[in-house]
Amino acid sequence: MIGENDRAYLVDALVSNRAVLFLGAGFSMGATNKAGANIPNGGRLAESLWEFCEFKEPYNGTPLARMYDAALASAKGHDALSRFLDQHLAAADVPNWYDEIAKYYWYRIYTTNFDNVVEVAISEEQRRPQARPADLAQ
Structure with missing residues (x-):
């Protein structure tokens, strides 16, 4: 109080x-985001970016800034990353x-x-x- x-x-x-x-x-x-899940915190977003990048190893705790850089450099391209971020960070409810x-x-x-x-x-x-x-x- x-x-x-x-x-x-x-x-x-x-x-x-x-x-x-x-x-x-x-x-x-x-x-809730457009994907139907709770808006992620930074750690969860980093882990989701790891999955987006399709690394073969399990997520190793790489910080969000480094994961974002990796996603930017991904062969999937900027349009795919933009759609990914919209699904995870745009509020639906x-x-x-x-x-x-x-x-x-x-x-x-x-x-x-x-x-x-x-x-x-x-x-x-x-x-x-x-x-x-x-x-x-x-």
Whole structure:
């Protein structure tokens, strides 16, 4: 729980459109991708890229950046990689709890994630921020 002073500061920032939201690892994991699975974290995406590259050995823990480089150099080509990434990183469905993020006006939203979950959460079903200052004061 946050203290009363911090809560008041946060409410004031939200009401005056000064709040900045920073989303990092884990935010997107509850969403479903076009392949029908949960949006992968970096480790799982690296493992999936290993499979995409069709290496004969079992996945050995190679970091995501190196796996992406390997996928770029793959004989499958950039179009196949683009389709692969779209299937794994484009959100097809987001759970209802993401509505809580979408109901406020944020001054800025920053994310370290490569997927589009926050964009889908905000735009799904033409969502518009619904919170009013009186709602936040409660």
